[in-house]
Amino acid sequence: MYFSVLRAAKQISINRMLQVIPVPALEDNYMYLVFDSEKKHAAAVDPVEPEKIQKIANELSLSICAALVTHHHWDHAGGMKQFRELYPDPSIKIYGGDARIDCLDVHLKHEDHFEFGGLKTRALSTPCHTKGHICYYVERGNERVVLTGDTLFIAGCGKFFEGTAEQMQRNLNEVLASLPDDTRVYPGHEYTSSNLKFAKHIEPNNQDVIAKLKFSLDCDAKKQPTVPSTIGEEKKINPFMRVNSNEIQKQVSAISPVDVMAKLREAKNQFRPANFACK
Numbered sequence: 001m002y003f004s005v006l007r008a009a010k011q012i013s014i015n016r017m018l019q020v021i022p023v024p025a026l027e028d029n030y031m032y033l034v035f036d037s038e039k040k041h042a043a044a045v046d047p048v049e050p051e052k053i054q055k056i057a058n059e060l061s062l063s064i065c066a067a068l069v070t071h072h073h074w075d076h077a078g079g080m081k082q083f084r085e086l087y088p089d090p091s092i093k094i095y096g097g098d099a100r101i102d103c104l105d106v107h108l109k110h111e112d113h114f115e116f117g118g119l120k121t122r123a124l125s126t127p128c129h130t131k132g133h134i135c136y137y138v139e140r141g142n143e144r145v146v147l148t149g150d151t152l153f154i155a156g157c158g159k160f161f162e163g164t165a166e167q168m169q170r171n172l173n174e175v176l177a178s179l180p181d182d183t184r185v186y187p188g189h190e191y192t193s194s195n196l197k198f199a200k201h202i203e204p205n206n207q208d209v210i211a212k213l214k215f216s217l218d219c220d221a222k223k224q225p226t227v228p229s230t231i232g233e234e235k236k237i238n239p240f241m242r243v244n245s246n247e248i249q250k251q252v253s254a255i256s257p258v259d260v261m262a263k264l265r266e267a268k269n270q271f272r273p274a275n276f277a278c279k
């Protein structure tokens, strides 16, 4: 994915004090820099390409003060040894929820609170994609963001590699859904368009899905990130957060939230967009 420091700088909003800069990595991953506009001490989220993060941080005059790792998969945590070499200062802590993360300093549990760069942060344990998956909820004044790794994507969710539909139901529709609707959502991958194609397939009359797909395809054409969404928006467009929708329940022939979640995941795993065979 095309990316430059100039593009990173464009993501800085003068209207915001709590800044989150998406830094594309590998094929379709996102790393992030999260910081307070005044203090400029940034946490690097899932810095799988630490040199790229360092370059962008330097160009933006940010000092790195922490690393927040969402889960142990290599495309998120694979850069932690190199990160530690680039940032040997022991006061720069590496946070995560899984002992399989290299160089982990602070092993977080659900609802652990901590601060980095003057920003209050809460660890939300969201086991299912992996057992030790953590989402990070960060607040400053009346602004809030959540870094959701491979648990919640825009209009989708991660595969259930180490957990159950029951766990993902709790993660999405109890833990994350209880955050304020204006919480900005920053996921671990740019999967928005393919997720919305599935959302449209499973809930064809959802006008919010149709509008968001148009937006997402437009972003793809301009090579722009689709992040962030908000928790409130996800409740309108994300089938996995719409398990009570009558249309979705009919499509998957299930009613209870856990059954709908399981059937949705199965259907998504098998779903191929109409033009898939041409690619």
Ligand SMILES: [Zn+2]
Binding pocket: 071, 073, 129, 150, 158
């Ligand atoms: Zn993963």
